[in-house]
Amino acid sequence: MVALFQHEMKQNRKNLLIWSLVVGGLGLACILLYSGMQESMAEMAESFSSMGAFADAFGMSTLSLATLTGYFATEIGTIHGLGGGMFAAIVATVMLSKEEDGHTGEFLYSLPISRGKAVTVKALSLSLTILLFQVVCGVLYVLGFVILGEDVPWQEFMTFMGMQLVMNLEIAAICFAVSAVSKKNKLGMGLGLALFLYLYDLMARVIPSLEDYIDIGPYSYANASQIFAGNELSAGAVAIGAAVLAIAVVMAYVGYLRRDLAS
Numbered sequence: 001m002v003a004l005f006q007h008e009m010k011q012n013r014k015n016l017l018i019w020s021l022v023v024g025g026l027g028l029a030c031i032l033l034y035s036g037m038q039e040s041m042a043e044m045a046e047s048f049s050s051m052g053a054f055a056d057a058f059g060m061s062t063l064s065l066a067t068l069t070g071y072f073a074t075e076i077g078t079i080h081g082l083g084g085g086m087f088a089a090i091v092a093t094v095m096l097s098k099e100e101d102g103h104t105g106e107f108l109y110s111l112p113i114s115r116g117k118a119v120t121v122k123a124l125s126l127s128l129t130i131l132l133f134q135v136v137c138g139v140l141y142v143l144g145f146v147i148l149g150e151d152v153p154w155q156e157f158m159t160f161m162g163m164q165l166v167m168n169l170e171i172a173a174i175c176f177a178v179s180a181v182s183k184k185n186k187l188g189m190g191l192g193l194a195l196f197l198y199l200y201d202l203m204a205r206v207i208p209s210l211e212d213y214i215d216i217g218p219y220s221y222a223n224a225s226q227i228f229a230g231n232e233l234s235a236g237a238v239a240i241g242a243a244v245l246a247i248a249v250v251m252a253y254v255g256y257l258r259r260d261l262a263s
Contacts, residue, residue: 001113001117001120001121004113004118004121005121005124005125008095008121008122008125009125009128009129012091012125012126012129015087015090015091015129016091016129016132016133016136019083019086019087019090019133020087020132020133020136020137021136022083023079023080023083023084023087023133023137024136024137024138024139024140024141025140026079026083027076027079027080027137027140027141027144028140028141028143028144030075030076030079031068031071031072031076031141031144031145031147031148032144032147032148034068034071034148035148068145068148068150069153069156069228070228072141072224072228073156073160073224073225073227073228073229074224074225076141076224077160077223077224077225077228078224080137080141080164080224081164081167081198081219081222081223081224082194082195082198084133084134084137084164084167084168085167085168085171085194085197085198085218085219086191086194086195087130087133087168088130088133088168088169088171088172088175088194089171089172089175089190089191089193089194090187090190090191091126091129091130091172092126092171092172092173092174092175092176092179092190093175093176093178093179093185093186093187093189093190093191094179094185094186094187095122095125095126095176095179096119096122096176096179096180096182096252096256097179097180097182097183097184097185097186098185115256115257116253116257119180119252119253119256119257122176123176123249123252126172126176127169127172130165130168130169130172131165133168134161134164134165134168137161138157138161141157142157153228156227156228156230159227159233160222160224160227160228163221163222163227163233163238164222166218166221166222166238166241166242166245167218167219167221167222167241169245170218170241170242170244170245170248171193171194171197171218173244173245173246173248173249173252174193174244174248175190175193176248176249176252177248177249177251177252177255178190178193179252180251180252180253180255180256180259181255181256181259197217197218197219198219200216200217200219201214201217201219201220201223204217204220214237215234215236215237215240216240218241218244220234220237221233221234221237221238221241
């Protein structure tokens, strides 16, 4: 099992390196650009805060772009949330289906390892990969604050990164279940799911009729503007996310163990 785990981590390292450096690097670059735009941010903040539902959706009505914390929550928080969700979907969607799509299943299951253990190893590898993504991005963001000589709002920052981790694991679990029942690479479906969940959260914050159902989506409890504004996390949203995560993992196990796998 250790050898299989190491093999999975090696296969994931390229995606991990690219996505963490791109998303984290983009966030770092945006933080560093803030010092040059600080004077104009005050005017922009005043304009954006009066844009009604649009301002509410991106947190510009509760946080000011004139502060680095507000800028981070509304701008970098959005970049990280969308990028992290897409990364989780990409890695998880191919985690199990690649064995059949790449015709390596026959070799894998000729080894002295059961299907259940193989799924467990892949799930652990997926979880660690997503955790490392969060760590790399988090370090780069903190580096940006340090370079600018700004204090890091540690409590809000750690809460945000923690909720992003849970959100990415939820998205990954759903895509992992899709991978368990798919013979072909469903990468497009995984990316589409991540984008749909993000857009659903955005629409639920803009359209009054969807407001009561916002907790269904994983982005509801990982919203940077709400966390950095000091609002309490929705216990219902977190509970729904945990339930979806657990159900998706069980579905992945059941679906994969019952399938006839092509060699």
